[in-house]
Amino acid sequence: MELRPLVGVIACRRQVEGHPAHMVTDKYLRALHDYGLAPVMLPVWEDGVDTALLTKLDGLLLTGSYTNVEPWRYGEEPAPQNTRDDRDRDAVSMALIPAAIERGLPLFGVCRGFQEFNVAFGGSLHQAVQTVSGLLDHREPEGDKAAQYAPVHDLAIEPGGVLAGLFDRSCAQVNSLHQQGIARLGDGLRVEGRAPDGLVEAVSVEGAASFALAVQWHPEWQPAEHPLYDALFRGFAEACRHHATR
Numbered sequence: 560m561e562l563r564p565l566v567g568v569i570a571c572r573r574q575v576e577g578h579p580a581h582m583v584t585d586k587y588l589r590a591l592h593d594y595g596l597a598p599v600m601l602p603v604w605e606d607g608v609d610t611a612l613l614t615k616l617d618g619l620l621l622t623g624s625y626t627n628v629e630p631w632r633y634g635e636e637p638a639p640q641n642t643r644d645d646r647d648r649d650a651v652s653m654a655l656i657p658a659a660i661e662r663g664l665p666l667f668g669v670c671r672g673f674q675e676f677n678v679a680f681g682g683s684l685h686q687a688v689q690t691v692s693g694l695l696d697h698r699e700p701e702g703d704k705a706a707q708y709a710p711v712h713d714l715a716i717e718p719g720g721v722l723a724g725l726f727d728r729s730c731a732q733v734n735s736l737h738q739q740g741i742a743r744l745g746d747g748l749r750v751e752g753r754a755p756d757g758l759v760e761a762v763s764v765e766g767a768a769s770f771a772l773a774v775q776w777h778p779e780w781q782p783a784e785h786p787l788y789d790a791l792f793r794g795f796a797e798a799c800r801h802h803a804t805r
């Protein structure tokens with residue numbers, strides 16, 4: 560049986576039953592599996608990461624998380640609303656992102672992963688989007704998980720970009736479960752999509768040798784039910800398969 564392309568999935572530090580743990584929620588792993596990929600969890604050690612491990616991978620997924628990138632990384636003090644961090648995850652993602660781009664490794668960022676992309680490229684974040692004049696409240700709606708991950712706003716897809724090349728419509732509906740968002744766009748990133756209030760919600764890396772796309776919403780939630788989410792995972796999986804044949 561042909562080995563599936565190996566995709567590294569960055570973990571989050573958590574306490575589980577009183578024990579320090581590294582965690583990835585099922586929906587990220589299941590989405591990669593359902594699109595023919597083999598997920599491999601990447602622990603986030605406090606002493607960082609040996610980026611040489613990327614030579615054994617065919618792709619890298621930066622997942623969402625309820626924690627936030629530490630604001631000192633974009634020159635700011637924590638806002639009162641910014642109460643949860645994961646410094647070990649930050650250290651690992653800030654090392655892996657440039658290393659993956661340099662190696663031409665397919666790279667896909669989701670929610671926090673999207674925000675990590677932007678900070679890794681020198682950009683900054685709104686720490687509480689709902690407090691910014693002119694921007695919507697992008698936090699998840701009340702209700703069960705089905706309600707929280709249901710599509711809630713339009714996404715306008717920028718013409719002529721990577722996302723437009725994956726998906727044949729100029730607009731789609733996406734879910735929204737985030738308090739933070741892009742303030743200053745990172746150097747070398749291209750805007751690929753925006754929310755109705757203008758907030759950037761999808762970016763790509765200009766000149767990247769492979770798939771290098773990050774989105775603020777959660778395409779791993781039932782991707783087969785949402786054509787845009789499906790197009791993203793199909794595109795990422797194809798890039799990982801191509802990388803595996805190199």
Ligand SMILES: N[C@@H](CCC(=O)NCCCC(=O)O)C(=O)O
Nearest residue numbers: 623624625626670671737738739
């Ligand atoms: N903490 C950041 C990023 C939000 C985020 O990644 N949410 C994920 C929720 C859990 C999951 O589905 O993985 C912010 O608030 O902007």
